[in-house]
Amino acid sequence: MYAPAGVKTSKNFPIPDKMKAWVLGNPGELIYTDKTVPVPKKAEVLVRIDAIAICATDLDNIYHGPPALIEGGKPFNKNWTPGHEYMGTVVALGPGVDEYKIGQRISVEIHAGCGQCKRCREGMYTSCHNYGLNYGDVDKGHRANGFTTDGGFCEYQVNNINTLVAIPDDMSDEEGTLVVTAGTAMYGLTELGGLVAGESVVVTGPGPIGLMGVAVAKALGAQPVILTGTRDNRLAIGTALGADHVINIRKTPDVVAEVKKLNGGKGVDYVLECSAAPTGVNEALYMVNRGGKVCLAAFPHDQALVDVAHIVRNNIYIYGIRGEGKSATHRAEAFMRQKRFDATKIHTHTFALADLPEAIRYAKDRVDDAIKVVVKAKYEAAAKEAAE
């Protein structure tokens, strides 16, 4: 039985020594295997993973490698477990931990910075200068679960207490996995200036972060919020999450002119670029007014052409964001706890952990209009109980 020295456990939450876990072999190859349940150190807890959502970045990690960085290189054939958007229950406490209790439900954010570099000291732990330096002689203590350390496509994982967000009992497991997605949108809006009441916002790209961007911008009081995209079903979810206007760019020859028309003839104050389209950066630049701000939250795979002269002449500010920094997950969770928006509108499918490859196929190929696909370790058992 699991009873490491210095670690607090409870007989109400028995922990096995071994667990089921997915590991990455060659690109695109996931192997279902057994792993030893990890042990929390100082300032860490052991989380029983109850649900985990699949993110587009997981697909990059699994099929291409970066941005995952394991032992200084690509993540293939290193017994590495991907997955980063999870929630669960605290089941063991590392030495000295009293910030969380065994049995408490939590959601997680990804990055625990090293805590000692310049950026971590500034609170910018998602831009830690010791990113990925968590192995061998160069171990600086940085963790980004599912990127530079083992992630959540398994039954248990250790998390630094700084990456935990307590969630209420009336929040479902599926909704709990979306805290980090909403947190990323919240971080983008934080970097753009934070208080957006009365400011005009365009969100480009109705993926999970874009749709949460609409929800968070509306909850923060932005007016109007305009969402652009190519799929009517996703734009309709944007409307349900509060978008004042949606534009299907396939049916609109000049999207910049349409944005201005909807905003009283002027460009908007902020654009949250979530489309990753090669033309997305320039379109965002043309959609903002003079002195406006653009936040880039999606990364195109190819280099994008950028109209620098337009940026300079119009004093436009551009921000790149990585992840869900500056504790934005806590602010996002506060909105979700208060039911200021229904994040579950972007959750479309649930699978058992054992069926991860099928779940990934749904997410990757957008089978059945999939947006957020969730896997649950206990899903089969739960489904059977419900049927009985």
Ligand SMILES: [Zn+2]
């Ligand atoms: Zn993600």
Ligand SMILES: [Zn+2]
């Ligand atoms: Zn750091």
